[in-house]
Every structure is written in C-alpha cells, then in structure tokens.
Amino acid sequence: DIVMTQSPDSLAVSLGERATINCRSSQSVLYSSNNKNSLAWYQQKPGQPPKLLIYWASTRESGVPDRFSGSGSGTDFTLTISSLQAEDVAVYYCQQYYSALSFGQGTKVEIK
C-alpha cells in the first residue's frame, strides 16, 4: 500500500501571503505509460464534502482559481496557494491513485 504523508499538519498564513503544503508518497506515483503523476489535491471546508482542486499533480480542475497550483514529481509534491484568501480556510488533502487510492492525513490552513 502507498502511504501518503503531508506536512505540516497545520499552518497559519496572513491574508494575501503564500501557503505551501507538502505531500510525500512512500513510493513513486509516476505512470511511465503517460509520464504523469497520479496525484490529486482536495479542499474540504467544515460540514462539506471534499472538492477536487488539482489532478495529475498539476492540472487544475475546471473552475478552480489560478491561485491554486500543484507541482512535483515521483514522490514529492506541493500545493501552493499564491495569495491566501479568507475563503481558502479549509483542510487540504493529497491523494494518490497510482495503486488503488489513498489519502494524506490532511493539512489545516488558517488565517494568521
């Protein structure tokens, strides 16, 4: 099973500042057949289901603001919120789909 580990568990960022969340997989999630990383990012606000933000590690889902970006390859990935807005307060999860599915433990983003 592929284990996903996020860091930090929580972070507080000032409005307008950059937020960076890291995700590491216990083995590479790079598909050699299409040279794409099987990694997604989700945002979950209290009382709501998760919302898909990013798939294939760096492709934004339709309608997701461009302040959200994903990067990385192999085993190390990053979600960046370039300019934190109040509505971005949430828990963020990474998820691999290289072998079945598994999630990271989540990172809580708050306003400083």
Added chain:
Amino acid sequence: EVQLVESGGGLVKPGGSLRLSCAASGFTFSAAWMSWVRQAPGTGLEWVARIKSKTDGGTTDYAAPVKGRFTISRDDSKTTLYLQMNSLKTEDTAVYYCATEFHGSLNYWGQGALVTVSS
C-alpha cells in the same frame, strides 16, 4: 448537473450489517468508476472501496480494514451504487461519501451518510 445522494446510514450495533445506497444522476453512470470514501468524526479521509465500469471489467478493490467485510456493487439500470457493510465495528463509525472517479481522482462527491456503530 451531477448529483450523488447517499442513503441508508444510521445506528447499528457492533457485529451488525447495513447497506448504503448512492443514487446518481446527471452523467453516464454505467461508464463511471465509483468509489466510497469515509471520514471518521474529526479525522481525515479514508478510501474504502472502488468499482470499475462493466466495460472496464467491473472489478472491485477494497482498503485493507474493510476487505472481507464490505462489498461494493452497482446497478447500472437503477444508476445506483451500493456498499454492503457486514460485521461492523465501532471503528467503522464515519460519514460515508460516494464519489465518481476520473482517472483516479474523485471529481464529484455526495453529501455523505452517517454510519454510527455503537452498542
């Protein structure tokens, strides 16, 4: 508009059984891969099970904690996904979400159904 509506949650005693349903609309259900994901109170997301479309073999996969106890199935004629949960344990208490899979990422989610396992 894609809609996923879970039902069948409730309170059940340890060792008991429960069947969740997820009624789908707004997309071609028969072509979709579907998953169940759960979230225990105050904790993170845990993938539970997946079923592929019949054209892709209709095969199923399970997370280790539920393998042998839970069964995922689908009725394409009713556009409904199911999760049969047997031998329930207190640690199965969670909100259970159904979701559509798009190349492995989960792009549409239901609002969830609460399952509480307690004596």
